[in-house]
Amino acid sequence: MASYLVTILTLVAIISILGLALNLQWGLCGMVNFGLTGFFALGAYTAAIVGLSGAGTFAATLAAVVVCSLSCGLVALVSLRLSEDYLAILTLGFGEVVRLVVLNEEWLTHGSLGLPGIPRPFWGLVSEDKYEYLFLGLLAVVILILFIALEMLLRSPFGRAIRAVREDDVVAATLGKNVLMLRVKVFALGGAIIGIAGSFHAFYMTYIDPSQFQMIVTAYVFMAVIAGGRGSNSGLLLGSVLLMAAIEGTRYLKDIFNVFDATQLSAIRLILIGLGLILLLIFRPQGCLGEYRLQIKGRESKPRDIAVQTKTRAT
């Protein structure tokens, strides 16, 4: 039971890191990343390939961070002058290209066979049965650092500038902000975080193949961000725990519906996840926890959120 719990928590942690990245890109700067799975796969494969070459896990993580960050930055650069919709399509296309490369460049990625035997960080430091705990601890430290850094960024002038870009890029530009550079920076920074998530995924699984990187991962991360409250990092952490509870909970469906086969059960779970996403968007788009806002004492703050126009939101 304890090891099951540790496994779940590790998955929650990896989803949370991806969520922190999406929350930065989409939640704070309004840039939709529909190719999240593709960037995630890019990070995982980069880390795996560098790790397998014997360069060490730190170098592997670093390589994943650099590659993801650069590719995210480039994609954002292409989307200059464009509305959010185009960025969504562009990132989706990029994700698809990553998938094609992973499937077809067998000399590099072994195609659908996948890459086995990926080295793990701090392997051999503790006994093998205790390693899972160490890994989870490592992830917790990474999340803590990222969380604090992102919260600081959120409250910094840079954080205010990117939220201004999200709300109205024309106004932000009029106020002398370089909107394009801000967007590229935010997207690249988000890419770096996705790279971290990808490399930890590769280390944890020790074996990666294309079937682990499907569109559903993007849906999971969007759900975690929306459930927690778009723009709120602490909400996101809550959101990913809730999401994992829901995903893992539906595994027990098989005890109730024992007439269905494995494919049908996984289909039911994905239907429920799709419905969950739709219902969440319709009934609770603001999520559990709201976004951080600068409060002025003695004045009622009036949230005027263009992106999430909620009629129900209490002011």
Next chain:
Amino acid sequence: MIAQYVLNGFVSGMILALPAIGLTLVYGILKFPNFAFGAMMTAGAYIALILNVNFGLSLLWSAALAAVIFAMIAVVIDQTVFRQLRDRDSITLLVCSMGVSFVLENIARFIFGNAARSFDLVIARPKYILGLKVNNEQIITAIIALAAMAAVYFILRHTALGRAMRAVADNPALAAVRGVRRENIICWTWVIAGSLTAIAGVLAGMDRAIDPMLGWNYIVSTFAAAILGGLGNPVGAVIGALAVGIVEETSTLIIPPNYRQAMSFLVIALLLLMRPQGLLGVATIKK
């Protein structure tokens, strides 16, 4: 040799054109890129599969009936899901259409499983016209796609509904002042988009096997086609689709065939860099 590739690309471009028109019409009226059209194609293909294999209807009748049935399903999806989100921003709708896409795709997976299926179709010997090999399926595809496109063109250009649709796409407030009911127009837009997408699903299922991921193979290419023609422009979508189809097919002369969809991505990226309003689009000042 190249002519053969151009011909094949032309026919696969025709399959792309139908969902691209649907995508672009929905974008014009509702202002969001509907990600769910891939799963809608898959659903259309499966409905036709039931009619074709289980009820023994000919493929043509199956396609026509599937279009009607799926048009109704599309309206139901709009009324239950998208209608609740009318005043939200386009990204909320986009994320929501991802949810719709998972539901549709997995209903198909639940009923039919992951195994690939195919239509009950008489296999005919390919014909040779002017030295070019033309499959029977390609002829059927071209006829059905052209008929569907002609019907949509007629509706958009020469009926009151088409005028109203163009009016709402152009300026919803002005259209409302002139007494055009937006909800009705939205409903009819889904009828047209739904039936076109379902027909495309049938054609795609004829071209390759039917499995729950069928529509997924067309997503990037269709977006490329719609963007190439300028989102919101149906004629542009058709031209964009033919261009994407031909580029993808002829590119296999140089690059491995597996990377056809990557070509579409390249087309989108280059186009957005150089001409973000689409080839046929007119540069507008965004408010």
